[in-house]
Amino acid sequence: MLTDTSTAGHHLNECLNSDGSVKPVYRNLVNAIDSLGVPELQRRWNDANHRAALDAFTFMLDPREFRTVPTDWVPRLIPEAEWDVISRGVAQRLKAINRFLLDLYCGEQEVVPPDVMYSCQYFNPELLDYRPPRDVFVHIYGIDLVHMGDGRYVILEDNLRIPSGITYQMKSAEIGLGAIPELAAGYDIVPYDIRAAYQEMFASLCDKDSPVCVLLTDSKYGSAFFEHRYLSELFGITLVEGSDLYIGANGRVRARAMGGDFEVDLIYRRVEDLELFVPGLTEAYLDHKVVLVNAMGTGACDDKLVFLWVPDMIEHYLGEPAILDQAVSYDLRSPANREYVLQNLDSLVLKTRQGYGGLGVFILPDLDKGYRSRLAQQLIEQPQVFIAQETLDFSQHLVFDESSGVFEGRYVDLRVFAVQNGHGEVTVFPGGLTRVSEANSRVTNNSSGGSCKPSWVVR
Template sequence: MRDSAYNEFLRDPIYYKLVENIEKLGDRIFDVNRLVNLRAYMEGFTFYTSGRYRSVPVDILPRLLSSDLFSSLSKYLTARSYVLNRFIREVYEERSIPIPDWIVKTNFHFRPEMMGFSPPKGIYTHVYGADIVRVNGMLHILEDNLRIPSGIGYSYAVFEQVYNSAPELRDGYDVIEPTGLEYLYEILRYVSGSKDPVIAILSDGNYNSAYFEHKFISDRLGIILVEPSDIKVEGSEVVVKTLDQGEVHVDVIYRRIDDLDFITPGLMRAYLRGSVVIANAPGTGIADDKASFVWVPYLAQRYGIKLEGVVQPLTLCLYERENLEKVINSPRGYVIKKREGYGGIGLIIVKDDDVSVMKEMLKEYEHFIAQEILEFDTVTSVVQDYLYETYADFRFFVYYDKVATAVLSRVATLGSRVTNNSSGGMVKPVWITR
């Protein structure tokens, strides 16, 4: 492996043994990588995008985190989860908007009917996904994902594939088993108020980009996988249609889709009446907004919650004239993002030959933010029969107050910094070591 100023594998001592293990495997590493990818494909390890199912490529070289670093990061992510949940509660329950109110009121996912409503146990954000990168070894947070964050099923699957197929790579490491799905079940059971609730995961079917994960969670947790047409509201009761038991009462719906009003008529009214619990709660998108992200440090201070150990990069709301001019004058220094964008949609990195993309931003600049471009650490990846340096991030999963040890690392395609699955990248396992 050639030296690099940013290659995590070569800069962090935790990787020294892994590099030794890779060198012992020699060219067999490429055979093992092909085998793992074949097995993943046969097991339906896919992501639906651009009108087709795409096999998600697996890079078998794991990223490593020490248990001490994970513990420190967990404290930060739990605290951030509290801040975001508290912000949503202040807006809806307390009818107070602590940031510029137009950000909330122009958010597509703002739900005025939630005003004055208190969700079970006061929890809005049952599941929270945080995107993290390392810059010279220091952790930076890029985004908060609170509406329907995905990836936990992919993290389990890629961990298991590599852990079982390439035992030589973990020689000398004590790797912690992935957790997270049990945390999901615990938080859903907790908010249900029942010891043995009936839980359904709501998907819009096998054309959803993350349908692999929906089915994976359903199978692993033994919860019902349903589509909108399977749900009926009968008086004060919500029932779902199943193949083996007919119609059954449901206590909790873990939703993986938006637009509940349009595709599940009556469900929102049933939720507001207390007939069913919906997770994440409708309206959490106000904290998913990339303009709200700018205000999280202020909100943490407002609520007396400390956020320590992770850097939030410079992020500018472009509704402010001064900020807009900064980006116009130096566009190649920023990643430009649509406020409601996700999965790489609405994300622009301006290059020398495509300054014309600024035109769209200038038309509706209030719907965009700009974040400083970070020179984040590259990692070593297996791509076909070669080792390359690639950019990669971490997606961590928080279940209100518990952080999963199942972590996903998404790898950008060669030459790109965009790591989202929908952009065609790979995934790596993440090993937390004792």
Template sequence: MFKQIPCKKLKFSSYYRIFVKIRKVTKDPTYNEFILDAIYFKLIDNLQNMEKRIFEISKKVNFQAYMEGFTFYTGYSYRAIPIDIVPRLVSKDFFNKVSRYLIARSYVLNRLIKEVYEEKSSPIPDWIIKTAPYFRPEMIGFTPPKGIYIHVYGADIVRVNSKPYILEDNLRIPSGIAYAYKSFEYVSRFIPELMEGYNVSPIQGLEYLHDILRYVSGTKDPVIVLLTDGVYNSAYFEHKFISDKLGFILVEPSDLKIKDGEVVVDTVDEGEIHVDVIYRRIEDLDYLTPSLMKAYLRGWVTIANAPGTGIADDKASFIWIPYLAERYGVKMDFVIQPITLCLYEKDNLEKVLNYPTKYVIKKREGYGGIGLTIVKDDNINIIKEILKEYENFIAQEVLDFDTVVSLLGDSFYETYADLRFFTYYDKVATAILSRVGVLGSRITNNSSGGMVKPVWIIE
């Protein structure tokens, strides 16, 4: 069983102790347990100097964020996303090492997709590809512009005893960078004194998105549109933020037309104009915009991420990434991949059924917390579901990952938090999203009701 974080307030006197808590002793003589903890010392001093003012400032930050539309649509209403104003700090060295790993992993993922669609072979068990919900057989034999399938890659990472573990890959329509930008901006704007004594890396990332989309367009000044399904998309705030920031035309499916060998969009000022690149933030392309897939396969427009990338972020494919790295001769070190079991295999299924509380259960096509269960007290419902369709689930070891200190209301709490990194083909954004789980929970997805906190990379 994993430990539960008690949902109780932390005394301010214990604040320092929690940040620099003694971790488990490592047997690796090259690993210094306290390097990363030490970068918090000055932040603690800055927070203590503010005393109780910090709680009032937190309320102002969150009110301002809500008024500016910093929200997440739940399917019923727009929920304010609370901002935890206590920054999470990572060293520049840590960021650089994770970046090298993610760029290498992105290459492996792209290579897997290429082998399936272009080379018409399956380097992993064929049943995984054929049963993947986002497999697009019409992509077989097609080569996307510049051979790039994955333009935007979101990786979810947690730290266990300060060491990074990757939990999953997000390749179809990864989201969250706008929340990283805005949480960083709000804290910098309202509480600049927290940065005193630090040299914090400037936040970057969206320019990398622009660069890779311009590169695959094949033109110097392409027309790029961001395709959304509208204000009721859970991440619409981000769609608007990116389009405003980068000058992309924000369009809904009905705005696009396929005619005379090109894709065009209706605009207010210029009427119909040619579209070079569609940065898609929706899945059902053909249903919402008939013939768009056909136009893409004929080379009339570029779509990012490419249709069919879902075969590589299928949870069953995740298991095979270390093997594929070795197959392709790619070195991936520093970040650890946790034990992950495919329940299609009888031995693995028995392990999970016999000891369910040792695992996080995930549906293969799940995302954003959907289809994820941390089994507690032998949850009968999920066990029944596994028995019914075991081939659609994987199980991942429960990680006792590091906690952080969060400010909520008028108190500090110990919480679980992850790190989502964004890779734009061969560049990793310094805009990192840290999602904070609700009190006592390890599930950190925005859809699960948690907070976000800014991440500072310390030079």
């Protein structure tokens, strides 16, 4: 079935060789799909979509609209040997960034030029001289990678403030396997336990036994509310909104509840502007009255310009070269770089330093000339606002069009999640979230209309 259909002629499809034959790791999967046949696959597809709707598995772009997460239920397969490199590379990067943040706020960092750090929107001067519990700033880390073929993955960006999407990794696998279990035949899928890793991480950050932990959500109208609800239920912790929390007379965070308010030891925060949600929370945090996951201040390394120095952080703090490559990027404060970028506008990606969710990403080859010219003018006027990256011709995967019964090629990236506990131990969850672009686009973010796909690490 897969080999009958066009895959848009892309040279790098993860399922297929350039001659259209199926890659070895995908043979069992393709055989299973062929055995099912299109009508049965469509029926199972509908079952999976129905289940997603039943469970309110949503990512809402408009709070008034009930929108289930668009999902392609055929998994992406990552051989364990490839995963081993990814996993070590992610853990290495997380540790180096954490060491850098400690120096940035509690010591003196020598890696990133000061003017870059101080012009970073997410650098938080209130945190200077503040040491987070157990010296851990980065508890939860999300990293976006693309596959360049032959098992080589390249990093596009880091997500350190409130990385979102781990639930979509889990739920898409759960629903997909439930609806089409035949796809797993012949594979030994590497398991993982998010619940245990998170609970252990929460506990390791607090000084007392059985700390009270809550998950702070923006509200049920937020785009990622499904994830907030799911994780709070999975971990057995209370879901709270900003209006539930206040600072008590003793400076500790308290939650309003029937039967009596209670003190909170740790907040797994899924909001950015903490003071807007809970006035006084910053002071409580700086007084060590509450633990925040992720810590305040991590956003400094979310900055797309700071990204350029992460390989140097790895060398400086760990004394080893970076395991994973990252996209070649240009600091546009340099006149020479600016000149190069202006001469090669039709082959580069322009990103705003503080953009996220696909916003502020301009894939210049995909834009018309007029739009490119306007961006070039902005770049000349405000070079410090942007960085440029080489456009990568990364991998595509096959996605199933349930209405036509045809597989099509679409660009995919991979967001991998890791947690670091209070003992400095890092757990990288096998698989990650594969995000799929829309047709004729390379932008994969869900908030920009992309979909997702289960990802299995297979032995």
